[in-house]
Amino acid sequence: MIRDITLGQYYPGKSAIHRLDARTKIIGTLAFIIELFVVNNFWGFLVAVVALFTVIGISKVPVKFIFRGLTAVFLIIAFTFIINMFLVEGKVLWHWGIFTITYEGLKRASFMAVRLILLIIGSSMLTLCTKPIELTDGLEKLLKPFSKIGVPSHEIALMMTIALRFIPTLMEETDKIIKAQEARGADFDSGNIIQRAKSLIPILIPLFISSFRIAQELALAMEARCYHGGAGRTRMNEIHFGRGDAWAAVCMVLFLGVIIASRFMGAAI
Amino acid sequence: MRQRSTLVRCTEINSFIEVRNLIIDYTRIDEEGHSVLVKRAVNDVSFTIEKGSFVSVVGMNGSGKSTMAKALNGLLLPSEGEVLVDGMSTRNEDDLWNIRSRVGMVFQNPDNQIVSSIVEDDVAFGPENIGVPPEEIRRRVDDALRRVDMYDCKDKGAHMLSGGQKQRIAIAGTVAMRPECIVFDEPTAMLDPSGRRQVMDIIRELNNDGITCILITHFMEEAAQADRVIVMKDGKIYSDSTPDELFADRALIEGAGLEMPPIIDLREKVAALGVDIPESIVTTEQLEAFLRG
Numbered sequence: 001m002i003r004d005i006t007l008g009q010y011y012p013g014k015s016a017i018h019r020l021d022a023r024t025k026i027i028g029t030l031a032f033i034i035e036l037f038v039v040n041n042f043w044g045f046l047v048a049v050v051a052l053f054t055v056i057g058i059s060k061v062p063v064k065f066i067f068r069g070l071t072a073v074f075l076i077i078a079f080t081f082i083i084n085m086f087l088v089e090g091k092v093l094w095h096w097g098i099f100t101i102t103y104e105g106l107k108r109a110s111f112m113a114v115r116l117i118l119l120i121i122g123s124s125m126l127t128l129c130t131k132p133i134e135l136t137d138g139l140e141k142l143l144k145p146f147s148k149i150g151v152p153s154h155e156i157a158l159m160m161t162i163a164l165r166f167i168p169t170l171m172e173e174t175d176k177i178i179k180a181q182e183a184r185g186a187d188f189d190s191g192n193i194i195q196r197a198k199s200l201i202p203i204l205i206p207l208f209i210s211s212f213r214i215a216q217e218l219a220l221a222m223e224a225r226c227y228h229g230g231a232g233r234t235r236m237n238e239i240h241f242g243r244g245d246a247w248a249a250v251c252m253v254l255f256l257g258v259i260i261a262s263r264f265m266g267a268a269i
Numbered sequence: 270m271r272q273r274s275t276l277v278r279c280t281e282i283n284s285f286i287e288v289r290n291l292i293i294d295y296t297r298i299d300e301e302g303h304s305v306l307v308k309r310a311v312n313d314v315s316f317t318i319e320k321g322s323f324v325s326v327v328g329m330n331g332s333g334k335s336t337m338a339k340a341l342n343g344l345l346l347p348s349e350g351e352v353l354v355d356g357m358s359t360r361n362e363d364d365l366w367n368i369r370s371r372v373g374m375v376f377q378n379p380d381n382q383i384v385s386s387i388v389e390d391d392v393a394f395g396p397e398n399i400g401v402p403p404e405e406i407r408r409r410v411d412d413a414l415r416r417v418d419m420y421d422c423k424d425k426g427a428h429m430l431s432g433g434q435k436q437r438i439a440i441a442g443t444v445a446m447r448p449e450c451i452v453f454d455e456p457t458a459m460l461d462p463s464g465r466r467q468v469m470d471i472i473r474e475l476n477n478d479g480i481t482c483i484l485i486t487h488f489m490e491e492a493a494q495a496d497r498v499i500v501m502k503d504g505k506i507y508s509d510s511t512p513d514e515l516f517a518d519r520a521l522i523e524g525a526g527l528e529m530p531p532i533i534d535l536r537e538k539v540a541a542l543g544v545d546i547p548e549s550i551v552t553t554e555q556l557e558a559f560l561r562g
Binding site for chain 2: 010012131132133161162164165168169214217218220221222223224225226227228232233234235236237238
């Protein structure tokens with residue numbers, strides 16, 4: 001299941017979206033997420049969905065690939081939906097014992113679910129269409145102004161690069177440990193929730209130790225390759241703002257306008 | 270492919286790395302704050318490495334070979350003695366980055382030395398650190414990837430590669446820094462036979478191109494491919510000779526706790542059958558060429 005999470009994965013491509021400056025995409029994604037929480041009616045969501053699918057279409061990332069990432073968080077979405085459905089008071093549609101479904105509850109639950117789905121797809125589009133190194137470079141550049149007040153922008157960016165790089169490695173490591181413990185008779189699938197949680201300890205401790213070992217080896221390898229902090233470093237691919245980014249910015253402003261307008265329109269309808 | 274001209278060898282016999290009475294101690298700080306000697310990993314070792322040579326270092330586990338290797342580019346500093354790289358001491362902090370850009374290092378575990386998720390970004394990491402201009406980095410990265418025959422994978426994710434491919438990326442990452450010398454610290458220990466062969470081929474090619482190669486290994490058949498083999502035992506140099514001299518001396522090899530490469534056993538068996546076979550044959554290729562010719 002862990003392998004299905006597309007959040008944080010990169011889908012190689014050469015589309016217009018891929019070629020955008022990482023900073024544009026980071027800001028765009030942030031704006032999109034904020035806008036999702038501004039939206040409060042059906043038309044607004046329709047606009048957001050259309051906008052998102054336009055981006056997906058341009059990026060040429062297979063829709064199936066994107067939706068695979070949703071399966072992993074399906075539980076969270078379902079949970080949110082159910083909680084909202086039962087707990088909001090209003091016009092009663094259905095009633096049984098302590099369970100009551102209201103019109104408002106149903107509406108809020110569906111909005112919340114759609115919001116979450118769009119949120120996850122939107123943010124996974126950022127990583128799917130941006131090389132990890134560009135993403136972290138973009139972040140470093142965006143954080144640069146804050147380095148004056150002590151934000152270690154280069155270090156944060158490097159930490160992110162390494163974290164992304166080692167997700168698959170640590171997953172393999174976890175897999176190995178699980179198999180090794182199972183071979184010695186460990187049982188991870190039975191018992192109540194406390195027993196199951198306890199049975200994770202023989203996985204977590206070796207994983208913890210091996211991640212320290214990996215970190216130490218990586219640090220040595222980085223030092224051997226002359227890493228000595230952000231000062232004096234150059235970049236193979238300098239990121240720069242192009243014409244595409246200007247167009248993307250125009251689209252984002254338009255989208256923002258429509259979303260805000262939809263909020264008032266929704267009130268009118 | 271071993272046609273490094275004798276001219277080069279004669280004119281450049283100047284030493285590139287000079288190790289003088291190197292001692293490396295592993296210490297621990299005890300409860301009272303005194304440092305306590307845990308192990309003297311390298312004990313009074315001296316040798317020089319010539320420019321353009323291919324030297325292998327063998328020895329049992331715990332013989333100090335890896336520790337010694339890490340001292341060559343200042344990852345570990347001498348407790349006593351000195352390591353000079355082209356005249357610069359690793360103790361001098363101002364020269365450290367210069368030394369490391371000239372003496373590259375490839376480690377054992379291919380997974381734990383790759384920094385970026387994407388192949389070409391990882392190869393660019395070294396040149397970026399030493400402040401090479403962007404267009405030049407691009408040229409070096411492409412060139413390094415071609416040299417390890419991984420150019421077609423430059424956009425791939427590092428996690429999708431095999432162990433041998435990852436190790437080739439790690440080599441490319443070092444080659445892209447244009448070092449004069451590369452120290453390989455058991456680069457094939459975690460690879461399958463085909464990965465090992467590829468890595469060894471690359472090491473030989475790099476050496477042919479004039480890069481000084483130092484190969485730390487515990488595979489004797491790999492050590493046999495070098496021009497010179499240093500055998501280490503208990504932190505000291507046990508023997509320092511050419512591979513054919515070394516493999517002619519069974520007592521010496523066994524004394525160091527090592528095993529004869531299978532090819533030598535085979536050669537001796539062939540010789541025992543009455544075939545007149547020269548003792549200079551120490552690799553499979555040489556034996557094959559001899560038996561065919």
